[in-house]
Amino acid sequence: MNTFFEYFPTVFQALNEGFLQTLKIFIVTLLGALPLGLIISFGSMSKFKPLFAVTKTFVWIIRGTPLMLQLLIIYYGPGIILQENVWGQGETGRFIATIVAFIINYSCYFSEIYRGGIQGVPHGQQEAGQVLGLSKSQIFFKITLLQMIKRIVPPMSNEIITLVKDTSLARIIAFQEVIWAGEAFLKASNGVPSAIWPLFFTGIYYLLFSGILTILFGLIEKKLSYFRS
């Protein structure tokens, strides 16, 4: 037990650094995938057949293959096919490839949630908007979007908490997030003799973070319950 306290600061610092990387993936993915998902959802509701077909096929491919495989293809594919590493060297290159893969993957899942939310708003409301002489964009932003947001909170919170844990997949292309940092201690590393507990300890980070998110989404849901008096 002595050794535990002796090495805890080193391990804690390494895991914190790893978790910072995890957070970076999480935040940048959300910033990218939330808007991109909306655009994709318009494509999958389009009445223009070719656009509809292309979007649906794209969503099918992305949702139908594992994210781990997409990461491998996106990071190694260009270098192997074009003989040129398009992502740039080192940690930055790995990070960019990681978030590209995550944004594409998550925007496809988000797009289906958005679609469900938009189509769940009764059609009569849009007709009412038309009767009032609102333009198409006014109808979307003032009537549909507002109600869509509150409808999609529960499924979105589900997906976002999944994202917290999916960030660990980035280690497959050697992006050094918190699980990677924990695994590093399985071998002697950073002056700490080989230890197993740091790997299990990473679970605490995920638990705390998803706990915070759960509380946050609970608050948002409460706040958005304004249509039910």
Added chain:
Amino acid sequence: MKKLIAFLMALTLVLSLCACGPSKEEAKKSDLDYVKEKGTLIVGITDFAPMDYKEKGSDEWVGFDADMAKEFAKSIGVKAEFVEIDWDNKIMELNGKSIDCVWNGMTLTDEVTTAMDCSNAYCNNAQVVIVPKDKADKYKTAADCKKLSFAVEKGSAGKDVAEENKFNYTEVKNQATAIMEVAAGTSDAAIIDSLMAAAMVGKGTSYEKLTYTAALNSEEYGVGFRKGSDLVAKINDFFKNATKDGSMQKIAETYKIQAALIK
């Protein structure tokens, strides 16, 4: 139906475009020129004491391989940069040009030598069996180990040895996981590199109750480069010179592996 056929044809067209493959003129450029142009030699490594590791509180990679790589990079007029990779993906990393060489106590197995162009061997190694200390006396030779269930690293030299000896084995992610299997009792024993075993098990580690016994074979370490790379000739010259002027011996002594050096 027509639409479906049209769609499938479009899909085939797109896929065939993707399959066009590498552009020819790029492949012609010499690897040495490519590295010199960048000014860095990117070395793919894993955290593997005493070959590549970080001292406590330091951000610099040290170790026998790391120090030699720095010297080699200096000899061709570039800087060595170290990148941690997933060992499973070393060949993809190399071909995708995210690294320029694999230099991390890599055993020269058939798999490695067919996929990469490798340097001459510079260090001896053996695959050893990791077992709980209290059972160590029972498993001194390969024949004693026949009945055990083994954990071995996927695609490693340890796996080849397990296969040769007709052991009953499971492939796991890496050598560290293999040892964890033994510690957790999910496997009876593991097969890993002797240099790594010496650094990983014993007092002060999570593996105090483990030890290593039977050495199953002897083998050699080398450095891997892309196929057709002209850096291979450079590194063989470098090793020859470093052996002659004693600098290799000196670095080896720093990390206490001089006994394993190939002269």
